[in-house]
Amino acid sequence: MSATPSHAERARTLLASRNEGALATLARDPAGHPYASHLIYALDGAAPIFLISRLAEHTQNLLRDPRASLLVVEAEREGEDSLARGRATLIGTCNPIDEDRDRLEALFCDRHPGARTYARFADFGFWRLSVSMVRYVGGFGRMSFIDAEAFARAEPDPLAPAAHGILVHMNDDHADACLAYARALAAIDGASEAVMIGVDRYGFDLRVTTSEGPRDARLAFPTPVSTPNDVRKTLVEMVRAARAKLA
Amino acid sequence: MSATPSHAERARTLLASRNEGALATLARDPAGHPYASHLIYALDGAAPIFLISRLAEHTQNLLRDPRASLLVVEAEREGEDSLARGRATLIGTCNPIDEDRDRLEALFCDRHPGARTYARFADFGFWRLSVSMVRYVGGFGRMSFIDAEAFARAEPDPLAPAAHGILVHMNDDHADACLAYARALAAIDGASEAVMIGVDRYGFDLRVTTSEGPRDARLAFPTPVSTPNDVRKTLVEMVRAARAKLA
Numbered sequence: 001m002s003a004t005p006s007h008a009e010r011a012r013t014l015l016a017s018r019n020e021g022a023l024a025t026l027a028r029d030p031a032g033h034p035y036a037s038h039l040i041y042a043l044d045g046a047a048p049i050f051l052i053s054r055l056a057e058h059t060q061n062l063l064r065d066p067r068a069s070l071l072v073v074e075a076e077r078e079g080e081d082s083l084a085r086g087r088a089t090l091i092g093t094c095n096p097i098d099e100d101r102d103r104l105e106a107l108f109c110d111r112h113p114g115a116r117t118y119a120r121f122a123d124f125g126f127w128r129l130s131v132s133m134v135r136y137v138g139g140f141g142r143m144s145f146i147d148a149e150a151f152a153r154a155e156p157d158p159l160a161p162a163a164h165g166i167l168v169h170m171n172d173d174h175a176d177a178c179l180a181y182a183r184a185l186a187a188i189d190g191a192s193e194a195v196m197i198g199v200d201r202y203g204f205d206l207r208v209t210t211s212e213g214p215r216d217a218r219l220a221f222p223t224p225v226s227t228p229n230d231v232r233k234t235l236v237e238m239v240r241a242a243r244a245k246l247a
Numbered sequence: 248m249s250a251t252p253s254h255a256e257r258a259r260t261l262l263a264s265r266n267e268g269a270l271a272t273l274a275r276d277p278a279g280h281p282y283a284s285h286l287i288y289a290l291d292g293a294a295p296i297f298l299i300s301r302l303a304e305h306t307q308n309l310l311r312d313p314r315a316s317l318l319v320v321e322a323e324r325e326g327e328d329s330l331a332r333g334r335a336t337l338i339g340t341c342n343p344i345d346e347d348r349d350r351l352e353a354l355f356c357d358r359h360p361g362a363r364t365y366a367r368f369a370d371f372g373f374w375r376l377s378v379s380m381v382r383y384v385g386g387f388g389r390m391s392f393i394d395a396e397a398f399a400r401a402e403p404d405p406l407a408p409a410a411h412g413i414l415v416h417m418n419d420d421h422a423d424a425c426l427a428y429a430r431a432l433a434a435i436d437g438a439s440e441a442v443m444i445g446v447d448r449y450g451f452d453l454r455v456t457t458s459e460g461p462r463d464a465r466l467a468f469p470t471p472v473s474t475p476n477d478v479r480k481t482l483v484e485m486v487r488a489a490r491a492k493l494a
Contacts, residue, residue: 019329020329021283022269022271022283022318022320023283024269024271024272024281024282024283025271025281026279026281027316027338030314030338032273032279032314033314033316033338034271034272034273034281034282034314034315034316035271035281035316035336035338035382036268036269036270036271036283036316036317036318036336037318037334037336037382038318038320038329038330038332038334038384039330040329040330057382067277067279067280067281068281069274069280069281069282069283070283071269071283071284071285073269073285075323076322076323081361082266082267082285082287082359083285083286083287083361085285087284087285089282089283089284091274091277091280091282112329114328114330135282135284135304137285
C-alpha cells in the first residue's frame, strides 16, 4: 500500500480529467516528419479513442503509418508556471475500429456532446490508440516511463472530480482542523497555519507556515478512500485523533 | 489589401498570443516513433526558440534527428468547443543555437520570468525551430498550408492584445453604434441587435439579431489600423457615416 498515488495512477487520473490533447503522427510529405495536431478524445477503459475525419491530416498520416503518441496536459491555471503542470505522453499505434460503433458513439458523445452533429458523417470514424508505453512528467523532477500493463491496471483517482471542492471546504471552514493535523500528525510543533493543497484516495498534502518558513507535509489516510463521504468521515476521525494528542 | 487577416497573419497572431505548445519529435526508442511533449517557447522574429535541458526526452530526440513540429493552440475558453479553437503546426528542423546567448536569454526570460532560475544551468541551452511550412486550422472548415516565406513575412495583429477590451467596451457602452453599423453599413435593415464578436487591424465582425434569426457580418476599416486609439477614431467616424445614412 503506497501512501501517495503511483505515477501510473497519476497518469490515469490526468487522462480521465481531460478530453483534448496533441497527437504526434508521421507526416506523408515530407515523409516521416513528426507532425503534431490538436484533437479531442474519450476513454474506452485505459485506451484513448478518437472520432476523426478521413480528410484530416493526422488521419491521412495514420493511414500510411499507425505509429502515434498522444500528449495530455493538465488544464491551465491562471498564474501557474506552465512547466509545473502534469502531463503524460501515451506512445502506441492508432488504428481504425471496425466493431462496436454504437457503443463507441454513445461513449464519445457522452464526453463530447458537440460530436453528435458529425458522428454519422461518412468521412468520420473511430480510431483507438493501443498504448505500449507512457511517459509521465508530474512537474519539475517527478518523471518516469510507465509500462503499458501498469498503466492499464491503474485506476484513476475516484476523488479527483471532488478534490477541488474538498480543499476549498477544508481551508474555508476547517482551518483549525488543518492546523491540528500539522501539529499533531505531521509533528510540526511550531506550525502557525496549515493549508490543504492536495487530496487523493491515499491521503492529503499540507503547506504549513512555521517560523522557519513554509514546509510541506503529506499525511496518509488509515485506509484508501473512494468517495467524498468517506473522506469527510476519515478527516473527522483524524482531527479527533489529532486533538486527543494535543490535549 | 485584404478585408480579413490572411491565414499567415492569423497564425503569426496566434503564435504571438501564446507561449506554450506541443513539440513532436522522433523518439530514439522505439526508433522513429512520433513523440509529443509539452514545452514553452518565446519568439525570435517568426521563429520559436526553446530553452531546454539536454536531459529531456525531446532534446535527446532532437540530438539524434532535428526534424520537429510545434503545435500551438488558442487558449481554452470556458464552455467553448475544443475544435473551434484556432491552432497552427509549425513544421521544420530544430537545432541548438551557439551564438547570441545573452540576447536570447533576455528575450526568453522576458516572456518566461520563471526561466531565470535555470537559464544558466549547464545542461540547459537554446534551440531554434527553423520553420519550413505551417499548417493552420482556424476552426471548422478554415484551414490551409502556409509556406515559410509568407509566414515569416506576415505580421502578428498589433490589435490582438487590446481586442478583448475593445469588444467589451463596444458591447457594454456602444450597443447603439453596433446596431447602426449593422443597419447602415452591413445593410441589414431588420437588425434588432448587434454584438461585436471580433476586431482586428482590418475590420470587425458583428453577430446581428434579425427576425429570421442571427446573421454574421464583416465590416472593413477604410484603412488598416494599428493602435487602440486608431480603432476608436475609426469607429467614431464609421458611426457618424452610419447615422448619416440612416437619418
